[in-house]
Amino acid sequence: MSEQQLASRASRTEPVLEVDELRTVFQTGKETIHAVDGVSFDVHPGETVGLVGESGSGKSVTARSILGLVESPGQIESGAIRFRGQNLVETGWDQHRGDIAIVFQDPLNSINPVYTIGNQIREALRIHQGLTGSRARSRAIELLEAVGIPDAPRRVTEYPHQFSGGMQQRAIIALALACDPDLLVCDEPTTALDVTIQAQILDLLEELQETEDLAILFITHDMGVIEETADRVNVIYAGEIVERADTGELFQQPAHPYTRALLKSIPGRTSDGDTLPTIEGEVPTPSGPAQSCRFASRCPAAAAACTETAPAHAAVAATDRSATDHTAACLIHQSGYPEVTAESSSTDESRSQAELAAPDRVDASAEQADPFLSVQNLQTYYESDSWLDSAPPVQAVDGVSFEIREGEILGLVGESGCGKTTLGRTLAGLEAATGGAALAGGRDVTKLTGSALREWQREVGVVFQDPEESLNDRMTVGEIIQEPLEAHQQGTRADRRERVFDLLEAGWTP
Structure with a gap:
């Protein structure tokens, strides 16, 4: 944002949203979880304010609090959420349901699979705008066109599964805009999308913000x-909010060690061949009011005072005269301790540059060895499932060849819809190959059946993109992990139970 735009924003007397000392808690047995603990910020018309942090930091609970969607055992304990000056915590959200809209992370979990996209948009238009019939249909088409969906008059009659991931997210944005909102809450709206589609969605949001003054x-x-x-x-x-600033100022002069660690973890900020730094440990569960710095146990520069005192926000000297309100809650920064360098936020300061180099590559002898898997001109086609449809088959995988050796990592990269997932499913025996071969141990794994296929599938592990879609919410985590061990008849019941604990520990589950 330019200096003129910043000045214009500052001159506006009333923000659309003000969150003031918001506290949202969850009562779990004898413990009270302070998921949102004294959060304050505001958002002005035409402005984008970011809320950033790791999983479990309280981002989504903050969003759900703003929309009045916190359910038992959670509750807003104190604080204010002012929309256009009205405290929704006191008055309720009913009057402003159409003024605040949300775009969730996973489009498939946000739309009803049994209704067409058009029906769902028309329903929102009926509830929030009073539009019905042809007027609602015309407006639904306009909204789809506004979010960049081609051939909107036809697509408005289609179901969610007929849209690609990027188009589904565009449809979700159109559904949110049907309310004609003043505030749009975007909760991880691009996380499930590839980088190309992500860029398109971000551009779309910027365009809509300019045209709608969102x-x-x-x-x-x-x-x-x-x-x-x-x-x-x-x-x-x-x-807790640990640092706040204008975006350029924050990226130029981060003050809090956590912010510095997050910035250091951005791909592309390390030298080629260096391991991407990470932050050791996990976000703690805040089971009571803060008595100390909650980042202290993971901070490479923490002092004794950090474990004894909860830091308050203090001003950070700005490098840019146009920057405003840069504050950080950090005793290290406030007390003049030696500056925390970005490098010190890596996993282990004592490691040398040689140790930070990329993981060891496959050595020369391994490169000479026979490949573990040799994919040769693999094809996976999908025929139409209707005898009335004479369209040619979809060539999802068409003539792919590569080799991979033991101990080697092979990357497969491409846009959504290019065939990556279909290729993986074919190699795992989850899809039938149309042609070609995939050789492993002298056998073509695409031709396996019965017990031979079952044995191959035991050797191939698949990690899918979306954990929520991959895990059965009717089963415990232990039951989910134990299920493949039972399916492949691995060990006794006691052996399988012990293996579950070993796997959870190996996956850093506390």
């Missing part, structure tokens, strides 16, 4: 996305 609260874990989209940033950790 106020946008953009919630994400991705600092790279925040840098592209937000005018101001609030960094949240364990339910």
Whole structure:
């Protein structure tokens, strides 16, 4: 945002949204979880404010609090959420349901699969705008066109599964705009999308903001996305805002060690061949009011005072005269401790540059060895499932060849719809190959059946993109992990139970 735009924003007397000392808690047995603990920020018309932090930091609970969607055992304990000056915590949300809209992370979980896209948009138009019949249909088509969906008069009659991932997210944005909102809350709206589609969605949001004068609260874990989209940033950790600043100022002069660590973790900020730094440990569960710095246990520069005192926000000297309101809650920064360098936020300061180099590559002898898997001109085609449809088959995978050796990591990259997932499913025996071969141990795994296929599938592990879609919410985590062990008749019941614990520990589950 330019200096003139910043000045214009500052001159506006009333923000669309003001969150003031918001506290949202969850009562779980004897413990009270302070998921949102004293969060404050505001959003002005035409402005994008970022809320960024790791999973479990309180971002989504903040969003759900703003929309009045917190359900038992959660509740807003104290604080204010003012929309156009009205405190929704006191008055309720009913009067402003159409004024605040949300775009969730996963489009498939946000829309009803048994209704057409048009029906769902028309329903929102009926409820919030009073439009019905042909007027509602025309407006639904206009909204689809506004979000860049081609051939909108036809697509308005289609179902969610007939849209690609990017088009589904565009449809969700159209559904949100049907309310004609003043505030759009975007909760990880691009996380499930590939980088090309992500860029298109971010461009779309920017265009809509300019044309509709929308106020946008953009919630994400991705600092790279925040840098592209937000005018101001609030960094949240364990339910607390630990730093806030204009975006350019925050990226130029981060004050809090957590912010620095997040910035250091952005791909492309390290030298080629260096390991991408990470932050050791996990976000703690805030089970009571803060008595100390909640980041202290993970901070490479923490002092004794950090474990004894909860830091308050203090001003950070700005490098840019146009920057405003840069504050950080950090005793290290406030007390003049030696500056925390970005490098010190890596996993282990003591490691040398040699140790930080990329993982060891496959050695020369391994490169000479026979490949573990040799894919040769693999094809996977999909025929139409209707005898009335004479369209040619979809060539999802068409003549793909590659080799991979033991101990080697092979990357497969491409846009949504290019065939990556179909290729993986074919190699795992989850889809039938149309032609070609995939050789492993002298056998073509695309031709396996019965017990031979079952044995191959035991050797192939698949990690899918969306954990929520991959895990059965009717089963415990232990039951889910134990299920493949039972399916492949691995060990006794006691052995399988012990294996579950070993796997959870190996996956860093506390």
